Amino acid sequence: MKLIPTAGIMALSLGACVQTGEVTEPTVERISFAVEPCFGFCPDFNLTLDASGEGVFEGENFVAKRGTRNFSASAAEFTAFRERLAPFRPVQSVSYGYDNCDGAVATDMPSVRVTWHDSDGTSTRLDWYMGCFQPGLHDRSDEIYRAWEELPISELVGADEDRASFRPS
Template sequence: MRALMITGLLAALSGCATTAEPAPPAKADTIRFAAGRCFGACPSYSVIIEPDGSGVLYPEKYTSVPGETRFTVTPAQYRRLRDTLAPFRPPVGTQRKIAPGEPSCKIAATDMSSYQIVWTRVPQKPRQLDFYGGCHDPQHKRLRAAIATVPKLLGIEKMLTPAPGTTGKTR
């Protein structure tokens, strides 16, 4: 009788078991924006912005924050960032490179920052844009302007400006 009760109990409990289901596809992109070093005092950092508004700043050099810094953006800020960068987003699973030596960069200045923007949406493969800020070809004017607005769009300008008389974090 006892064995029958245990078997019945196990059968009843097995109906409560759950299986891990894959995460549902994301409805918006996680955007990673990175500004690389230049031959001067340009802020070097990366930020990751999630569609829910959570963000993380990873400073590298010439910033005012000493380490990883979490922040949030409003839904409107996320949409403005997404919409500002959208015209430059390559197709899913591809990487676009705009740099000296590439056909799209014939007029280039030296010692400028490089930028990387990665759009990630589960389950798609990432989209990536690598842009050398010294590419001054006329067709990149809108891209340079969009990149310049990112800190303001996210409200992180103060995190990127070292205090007077300092050089920011060095690594």
Template sequence: MSRFVLYRLAACVIPLVMLGCAQQPEAPKPSADPFRISYTVGPCYGTCPVYQVAVQADGYTYFNGERHTQVEGPRQRKNQTGAFQAVEARLAEWQPAMGVTQSTQDCEPRATDLPQYAVIWTNQAGEKAVLEHDTGCHSDNARELTAALKSLDGLLGVDAWVREAP
């Protein structure tokens, strides 16, 4: 091979090698904002409904009735636009930071035979924030949280799956 051919070959190969070593842009990081909010309800010392509900940012709601529900087993429905954001806004005041599990604070006076809620916010990276709430807690803040949690079934359209309509 002549020198001329070697120089031309080097002139073509060196820029390609340098491009391969160039720093690649970082892949976008997953959002810290939740894309799924789920909650479980129950049990209690009686016939309280036991079920799970999950709502996703894409508008789908998933329900699974376990015991004492009108509908047992899994169901899903497509909600109107904004259902996820409405749930997120309704619970924003009580959402712990990602990676934190928090239980109801200020739980006096307390009734011991009422259902428990566990609310889980999950982001795209798989990080979770967990709120555990005892609906037997009767402090002012706990009653507000209980009311907000109980309103979610109607907001997401799963209330008829939980209980018979009056």
């Protein structure tokens, strides 16, 4: 009777399945961020910021500067912006609003839209109508709604106390 060294063969077989080196997650190359109008004087703008620090701001209504403006952010500002938004990134793209909300829904609120664009070419999007009292979002609404404050665009957005004087389009 021949003994087959099965343990050794199995170890070699399993070794062929093991990947060496680290598996890295794709990195965020660009973030698109928008706050959209409410029934009132909420700022209405969108921006896109690359990891390189190059950004484009597009002011619509109730902002100090309307139209398209370029801006630059430091690496620290991009990192702060990315990290402030990170807890809100869903596993897959999702939209919360009147038709998809796990809480009560109020009217006349603004919306936030964030898209994370990764180095592997994929993107993940969060659309949130802030009148949706979505658990995990509603109780931290200012953290996401005001995430733009991590960036050097306050002169473009303007101060809250001046919002009513910024004319809509």
